[in-house]
Amino acid sequence: MEHEKWVLEDPMLGMIFVGASFVFFYLIGWYSQKAAKSSTDYWTAGRSIGSITNGLGMASSYMSLATFMGVTALILKLKVPFVYMWIQFALSIPLITLWYGTPLRRMGAFTPAHFVRERYGLRTSYVTVVFMILIMVMYALGQMIGVAKVFEMLFGINYNLALICGGALIVGYVTIGGMYGTSYNAAFQMILMGVAFVVPLGAIMKAMGGTGWYFPPLLYSDMVPAMLEAVPDFFDMKYGFKWYLSLIPCFTLGAMGLPHLGMRVYTSSNLKSARGAMVWFTFFCGIVFCSTYTMGFSGVYFQATSGSAIAPTDFDKITLILNSVYNPAWVLAFVIAGAIAAGLSTISANLMAIGAMIAQDIIATIKPDLSDKTMKVIGYLAIAGGGATSILIALNPPDFLVVSILWAFGLAGVTMAPLVMLGVWWKPANRYGATTACLVSGLTYIVVAPYFFPSIVVGGGLEAKVGMTGSLLCVPLCFFLLTTVSMITNKIPALMNRFDYQKDHVLIDKIHGWADYSEERYNSNTAGIIIAAVSLFFCIYAVLPGGW
Amino acid sequence: MNSAYKKEIRYTLVFSALLLICGHLGLLFVAFPGLQNKMVMGFPSQYIVPIVFGWLVLMVVVGFQAKLTNDLDDEIEELNAGLSETVE
Numbered sequence: 311m312e313h314e315k316w317v318l319e320d321p322m323l324g325m326i327f328v329g330a331s332f333v334f335f336y337l338i339g340w341y342s343q344k345a346a347k348s349s350t351d352y353w354t355a356g357r358s359i360g361s362i363t364n365g366l367g368m369a370s371s372y373m374s375l376a377t378f379m380g381v382t383a384l385i386l387k388l389k390v391p392f393v394y395m396w397i398q399f400a401l402s403i404p405l406i407t408l409w410y411g412t413p414l415r416r417m418g419a420f421t422p423a424h425f426v427r428e429r430y431g432l433r434t435s436y437v438t439v440v441f442m443i444l445i446m447v448m449y450a451l452g453q454m455i456g457v458a459k460v461f462e463m464l465f466g467i468n469y470n471l472a473l474i475c476g477g478a479l480i481v482g483y484v485t486i487g488g489m490y491g492t493s494y495n496a497a498f499q500m501i502l503m504g505v506a507f508v509v510p511l512g513a514i515m516k517a518m519g520g521t522g523w524y525f526p527p528l529l530y531s532d533m534v535p536a537m538l539e540a541v542p543d544f545f546d547m548k549y550g551f552k553w554y555l556s557l558i559p560c561f562t563l564g565a566m567g568l569p570h571l572g573m574r575v576y577t578s579s580n581l582k583s584a585r586g587a588m589v590w591f592t593f594f595c596g597i598v599f600c601s602t603y604t605m606g607f608s609g610v611y612f613q614a615t616s617g618s619a620i621a622p623t624d625f626d627k628i629t630l631i632l633n634s635v636y637n638p639a640w641v642l643a644f645v646i647a648g649a650i651a652a653g654l655s656t657i658s659a660n661l662m663a664i665g666a667m668i669a670q671d672i673i674a675t676i677k678p679d680l681s682d683k684t685m686k687v688i689g690y691l692a693i694a695g696g697g698a699t700s701i702l703i704a705l706n707p708p709d710f711l712v713v714s715i716l717w718a719f720g721l722a723g724v725t726m727a728p729l730v731m732l733g734v735w736w737k738p739a740n741r742y743g744a745t746t747a748c749l750v751s752g753l754t755y756i757v758v759a760p761y762f763f764p765s766i767v768v769g770g771g772l773e774a775k776v777g778m779t780g781s782l783l784c785v786p787l788c789f790f791l792l793t794t795v796s797m798i799t800n801k802i803p804a805l806m807n808r809f810d811y812q813k814d815h816v817l818i819d820k821i822h823g824w825a826d827y828s829e830e831r832y833n834s835n836t837a838g839i840i841i842a843a844v845s846l847f848f849c850i851y852a853v854l855p856g857g858w
Numbered sequence: 859m860n861s862a863y864k865k866e867i868r869y870t871l872v873f874s875a876l877l878l879i880c881g882h883l884g885l886l887f888v889a890f891p892g893l894q895n896k897m898v899m900g901f902p903s904q905y906i907v908p909i910v911f912g913w914l915v916l917m918v919v920v921g922f923q924a925k926l927t928n929d930l931d932d933e934i935e936e937l938n939a940g941l942s943e944t945v946e
Contacts, residue, residue, distance in 0.1 A: 390905055391884075397912035398881035404920045408873055408927070528909075531900025545895075545902040547888050554885045562881065581931060585924035592920045596913030603909065735870070822866065823931060825938035831863055 323643040324464040331502065331647045335483055335654065338498065361583040363497045365590025368403050368571070370500035373598050374656035375456030378507065378649045380712025383625035385606025386613065388772070389544050391553070393603050398557055400595045402565035403575070407588050409566065410734045411575035413821035415584060421663060422572055422730045423671045429733040429814055430741040432675055437745055439671045441725040441752050443664055443696070445568070445718045450660040450700035452715035455707045457653045459626050464646055473704055481697030484658045485690050499651035500594060506648020508601045510633050510641050514608055517636040527600030530607060537607065540614040552857035556778040559785035560720045567722030567730070605629055657697070664696035665689045713775055717759065720777025724784040725752040728792055737815045737833040742805060743796030751788035755780045769858055779858070786848035793842040797835065862933045869930060873923045880916040883908040
């Protein structure tokens with residue numbers, strides 16, 4: 311069957327919508343930049359963002375192009391199991407706030423890597439920063455691919471040209487705006503992308519014959535019988551227990567390790583505002599996530615019933631394709647502007663995190679006496695460099711844009727989340743345990759991925775490509791190594807006398823808000839033994855064959 | 859060990875469990891296949907129940923989380939204030 315070529319019939323309309331939104335983003339970025347009085351303001355927006363703006367910003371860092379395009383593409387391929395994969399992403403900000411967002415904010419940390427430096431020392435932080443930069447580049451890579459695909463459809467130009475033009479526009483905007491720009495812009499972008507996604511979806515549902523078109527996130531049950539007739543296996547769970555279990559270490563804990571999500575907690579004006587933002591985040595996230603499932607549902611139904619052939623390489627464009635079929639051209643142009651906003655807000659957050667890590671977590675620790683002005687210039691260069699790198703890697707993209715993003719989540723879950731979680735909540739965790747755990751489990755995750763050594767892979771198929779099989783082994787491995795190595799080295803005075811571990815213990819009480827110090831708090835060896843035993847059990851379970 | 863500390867640990871563990879339940883109900887349906895294919899709100903149960911829990915029920919849990927952890931912060935601050943008065 312010959313596949314149809316999907317492009318916008320009137321590129322001028324698309325250019326007007328996208329151009330207008332970019333002018334607006336640049337203006338907000340420029341105005342915000344003027345408000346940044348110091349390099350700290352640049353990274354944390356002066357810690358002055360209110361709860362609704364921050365909730366919108368948190369949601370918008372998640373409403374990436376993956377939500378607009380990647381998710382619907384994989385629903386088209388995997389059907390319902392991919393929905394379960396996505397639902398749990400709404401847990402990220404509540405879990406981050408619960409486990410370490412508020413302690414890190416009390417501490418004044420920019421990123422989880424900043425916390426690692428204070429808690430475990432410089433050497434451990436360098437190891438984690440290297441992994442974090444790799445994670446952020448892989449994350450931004452998925453977004454860049456999405457931007458290129460949107461520009462490709464918008465202008466009818468080839469992928470590489472679309473990638474370079476779209477990527478350069480976005481990297482320029484982020485470099486100019488800083489976190490003030492990204493925070494205020496993210497709120498605006500969240501509204502734009504929400505409206506651009508949900509309202510046209512209602513029109514698509516109406517055109518398809520759905521009676522619940524006025525509330526697309528949940529009201530499409532009248533289309534279920536037709537779907538079951540056209541695609542009888544749409545609601546099948548398909549995979550085994552291990553597949554669903556691995557979502558926890560790979561994506562739930564993975565999201566907790568992502569620096570750009572945590573940064574939204576640190577930009578709040580106060581802790582109560584950060585918690586208020588978390589409630590708004592779940593609300594906004596829910597609307598768009600549920601609409602995404604509806605879009606995926608509609609896409610599968612369209613593909614099964616319309617007779618239109620969609621090439622697998624165009625699966626990422628299903629949202630745009632449905633709009634081009636069922637809605638007028640100006641609506642599609644508006645949706646494209648929303649998709650660009652979605653990519654922009656996430657790339658902004660990714661690049662800001664790369665910039666903050668290179669400038670604050672590496673350069674500032676090596677050369678602490680650099681002037682504020684120099685630090686800002688280094689920040690600009692780091693952001694631009696991170697963006698350029700992700701553009702270059704995107705020249706040779708994976709089949710689906712969301713694959714690289716999901717693999718990055720797994721790596722964050724393996725290398726960062728256990729260090730921060732136990733670092734905040736368990737005093738016996740020390741730098742020897744943290745460095746060993748991060749290095750060994752991070753490298754193991756890379757080795758068992760199908761990309762580098764295809765003969766040494768845990769599991770196979772898409773779940774190995776997105777890092778689910780690797781995470782089910784390596785996240786427990788990281789917890790196991792961190793607890794056991796820490797408990798063993800804590801008993802070796804020659805090692806412990808090399809640094810002031812008492813200072814690390816005092817830090818933990820302080821970031822939990824205690825004015826006094828108590829040795830008993832957060833200091834249970836029994837908890838360490840339980841965590842080690844449970845982790846070892848899951849490591850063994852992960853390598854046992856079957857269950858996927 | 860004071861009650862605010864115990865409360866802090868309890869809240870963290872309980873809310874972690876509740877959040878995980880809200881976001882991972884797929885596990886329940888795959889572990890107990892008998893729960894699948896019951897129609898709820900016009901959808902198969904294994905589809906709509908995790909979606910509703912992952913959004914609306916999650917919002918309720920997160921609302922409680924915000925309220926209780928804010929109250930706990932206030933309690934810790936009061937304890938700290940009492941401590942500094944004792945020192946003075």
